[in-house]
Amino acid sequence: MKVTLRELTGELIRAVPMDKSHIQGLYEAANDENIWAHLPKTIRTLHDMEAFVEEALQAKDSGAECPFVIIQRETGKIVGTTRFLYMSSAARSLEIGWTWFHPSVWGTSVNTECKYLLLQYCFEQLNTIRVQFKTDERNIRSQKAIERLGAVKEGILRNQMIRKDGTFRNSVFYSIIDSEWPSVKQHLEQRLQLTEKTK
Template sequence: MSWHIAADVKLENDRVCLRPIEKSDRPDLAVIASDPDIWRYFVQRIDNEEDLDRFIALALDDTRAGRRVVFVIVDKSTGRLAGSMAFGNLAAAERRLEIGWSWLGRAYRGKGINRWAKYLLLEYAFETLEAERVEFKTDVLNIQARKGLANIGATEEGVFRSYNYMPDGRRRDAVYYSILKKEWPIVEAGLREHGKLSAPASVSAAA
């Protein structure tokens, strides 16, 4: 199965909808991306209009080329864009991929949206793409993200020291987490129970 199909899908449950990013999303993204707290541990920052244009252009280019699949997250309770999340480091031959590049606007944090969005991506990765391993990485200093990954059931694997440069010149230590296919049933049950997800997730072709 080609993993390029992920660039053409819309994923949703009763809480959130994920669909591939579009150029027309720029005005809504501009509203929520102006908070500098979002980018504190990000390797790419949005500080001005030009940064936002570069962010969207790269997301579109990567999605078209199959390097990543960048989604926008829609909060179904409001119908508004809440943030973004992506599949990346797609290694179809090894049945391995990464979920990351995750951020939410300030008004959407702490409301379960991150958990519900990751549930949809994990479900699609394991049950449609038939991945054997889904991995995550974050800055070792990003305690909130690390707690979030632990809370969804990901296993911490270790720290890659001096992994990459950050925009301010700091060398980041990156900590890796993963979920394996054999672990998915237990992780899924925990996500559904904690997130109080009632309606089954659906997958459809993006418009």
């Protein structure tokens, strides 16, 4: 799937195509052990982040992935990252994954607006018919966040990955398909408007 990376801008955040200039900001945003509890890697040093970004940019250059950094508009600081991956032109589908945020924005509308912008781009610009999400069966917080988007739980793939501690991970899969997008879009817009009104 050919994706032209461009900045996506909302009221709260900007989703900006990742480049090497973001390494320091990402490293600062990643400085909390809680972020990495259920992710395949742990970023502890600046060198770790340099390798993380280099790997993401190599995947971008090969056309396999489209990584973004998430910048909070109010502060101008990087608060996390996400990306498109497993992109298929033939199936007109992709996955939104490798999402993590600094805990300071957990429980806010940052993730909601981020996913709204990405999903809008997928369904309205890329003509995608399926967007999927997956998360560790143990990661209840992530599952609840995905479900709040309006994604449909499809099931669990057993032993789908091997965790960094060597244990086997069951992954919970969710999706949103093109026919569901109008109602999901309305749901997300209502959530974001409600947040604005209660500020």
